[in-house]
Amino acid sequence: MTLRPRGGAPALEAELYDGTDVIDLVWLGRRRIAGIEPGRMIRAEGLISVQDGRKVMFNPRYELRGVKGE
Template sequence: MDEVQAGPSPETGDGSEPEQERGGLRRFLRRMASSKAELEAEDLQKASGEEGATPITACAARKRHCVAGTLRTVTLRPRGGAPALEAELSDGTDVINLVWLGRRKIAGIDPGRRLRAEGLVSVQDGRKVMFNPRYELRGGS
């Protein structure tokens, strides 16, 4: 009697389930094991990358960069006696403070809003800061 040996599967070439099913299962299990914060950070990184922005963690001081992410907080803080609107932008890799000097309010600059900003990055008290950046509002809040 002839023995039939199980050979490689035509879909994968290695005798296991198709590659798409393995990748989908792996992705599902990773998402199930991740915390909400990790999933949000991953989504932010993906969205920022699609916008052609530099990851905030890679931004060097005293260089111009374009960053994109979601505004976490927006506060009014006086600087040197003048009003200054400060917003904390997160892209999942790091956080940068955006500061508009002389402004009390800017329409559309609200927590949860997606934003793309461009300007000179500086570091103050160990935090990355961009003063009076050019910005584009993205998607709804």
């Protein structure tokens, strides 16, 4: 997880791996989201785009799941 400004506004970025591929999740205008932390399992839904050769989903809808290993 990374806090990285985009266009002068804060953006929270998380890398999601589903066992087959990686996608970057980006929440614009957010510095933190309660429950989203390294190792947390989530389900994300939204429009996928490609930036600099990486899959990216901006402001995805999400559902918090259990912690990895539980």
